[in-house]
Amino acid sequence: MTAVSRIVSRLALLGLALFASGCAKACKNDRPYVPYSVGDATSSADGGAAAAAAAGPEKEPPPVTTPALVAPLRATSWRVAEGLDLTAPPGRELALALVHDVDGDGAPDALAVTKPAGTPGSGTVDLVLVRGSQPGKRIADATPTLVASGPVLRPECSPVARLERVGPRSAFAELGMTCTRGGSSRTSAVVRLAAQPTVTFQVTIVDPPSAAKLSLDVDGADRDKDGIDDVYVRVTLEGASAPFEPAPHVTGKLVFFDRPAGASRDPDEPEGSLRALAQLAGARARGKDAATVPVLVQQARALYRAICEEGGAPRLTKRNGGGAISCGASGALEDAGVAEVRAAVASGDALRAFAAAASAQAAPAKRTAQRTSEIQQLLNQVAPVLSARASRMISPSVPLESTRARHPEWGPLAFDAAGHVLVRGGGHVVSVDPTTGEEQPSEVGTWPSQVLSPDGHSRWLEVYHACEGVALRATFAPTGAEGDIRDVVLPIAPPLGSRCAGTRSDPVPGIPLAWGPRGLEAIVSGQLVLFKDGDATATILASAVDQGGPPGSPRAPGGGTVALATPFGVLVRGPGPKAVRVSATELEASTELRHCVATDDGTRVACVRSGKLAVAVVDC
Secondary structure, X not given: OOHHHHHHHHHHHHHHHHHHHOHHHHHXXXXXXXXXXXXXXXXXXXXXXXXXHHHOOOOOOOOOOEEOEEEEEEEOEEEEEOOEEEEOOOOEEEEEEEEXXXXXXXXXXXXXXXXXXXXXXXXXOEEEEEOOOOOOOOHHHOOOEEEEEOOOOOOOEEEEEEEEEEEOOEEEEEEEEEEOOOOEEEEEEEEEOOOOOEEEEEEEEEEOOOOOEEEEEXXXXXXXXXXXXXXXXXXXXXXXXXOOOOOOOEEEEEEEEEEOOEEEEOOOOOHHHHHHHHHHHHHHXXXXXXXXXXXXXXXXXXXXXXXXXHHOOOOEEOHHHOOOEOOOOEHHHHHHHHHHHHHHHHOOOHHHHHHHHHHHOOOOEOOOHHHHXXXXXXXXXXXXXXXXXXEEEEOOOOOOOOOOOOOOEOOOEEEOOOOOEEEEEOOEEEEXXXXXXXXXXXXXXXXXXXXEOOOOOEEEEEEEEOOOOOOEEEEEEEOOOOOOOEEEEOOOOOOOOOOOOOOOOOOOOEEEEEEEOOEEEEEEOOEEEEEOOOOOOEEEOOOOOOOOOOOOOOEOOOOOOEEEEEOOXXXXXXXXXXXXXEEOHHHOOOOOEEEEEEOOOOOEEEEEEOOEEEEEEOOO
């Protein structure tokens, strides 16, 4: 063994020893600058094992990587091998180095990561190539060549970097920043180690505030046996962050075969990875683990959103300088959605079953006739269709709005104790007999449309998506001069495919049920939510709080019955766990059907449809 080989081997063993000792994690946690991410690679492998236990077995072992050598703290010069000294450019420091004879001349070369020296605030984290000296040449003659750069650092951010050998002729680098405010971002690149090193795969990773940790692990093995390293990427979403409940790690795969004409992507990924998650969700939905299905499906959708352009807020962007990765319509997402419907039906939760059914086949999920029929059969199990004994359309004398309101509101309909429909409009209230259609003035006073707190000091203003793909938010505003507008982060992910310009989406529908001493109960994206007064938090409820609905609420005054317009018709749940779908020509599913109400016993239902009153009487 030559002297050069012995030194390189010892340095590599030193790097592995540091890796095994957990120094990488300690450095990452204790210093503002994260000098390398070898610990991240270990965590990803361990996380993959955890994911295998929680979300199904991994078919292939994790990639075998060789971590880079770690530079001394604040190093501006560094001897990494005999005959190869690294010197940082002015104003920069060395962080990592991977020693490899890339040009085959017998002299060691190095891929090195450099970062801005001193207090972060500008510049980039760079990957450079430093060629080893030829016999008879001075080491100082070696000029670093820029290979890849991370995003420009912001003042409140600290640089992060990762570098490792991932194949016989390839290396993987991650260059970026972690920030105390706002989002973080990274550039991930796979470099072919050749006489003229080239970047064969590059992607920008966006890390929004409060987003679950997303990590990439690369295997550069030659999978098609053409003598060229390929790019096999594992994208792991590591659990979920607050306010979401704990979730399993899930992994999607991207495979790019290195061809002379350019990278050729395996069209079966990440769909194949999502298909495995959907199959697991389907198996759990039929057994004792049905309660774990919604979280698993949520993670599968979050993984699709992170990887794919069609998800609406991809975290993997600018692949090879272009756009995000296009994945197309997904049958796996449709299968996962049906599994979520099945799990809700198994638990007897009609509200969640109908909400899951509404999103199961929404784009970018596929919509097949077989799955549509299966969903209808499942909904019939949890909420059988009940035909109306009588139904009619009525044009009341007061005006009824037919467009969707921008803000959450109390609707214009309510039932009185006699089973007549109270209709609010134009500052007046009239009473309508649902069986005869006769109308008369009501002694009941009008009620507000605005959703106000019991003390009148706060108003529920809206629900929106902040365009980061993490969580929906609800806004509450003071009604007077005092107080601040506050946003509450909901433990509800935005719908897949939702897009928005700027930093806010169009309002997301929010349906108030009751606002009492326990807080505001509402339905957002089919989830029953409780907003606690004086506390900027929201909680998903397993069952309703004992609060009767005010006039205009979908919940009857007694608190036991709720009527909701859904894409599958009018759902009437209660009293108790009982739920039905009311069947009447006037109440057929329509985008114009809204503001439904029911009597406490659920025998009378009324909704607004196209500016008219649709009423039905049923025998429960």
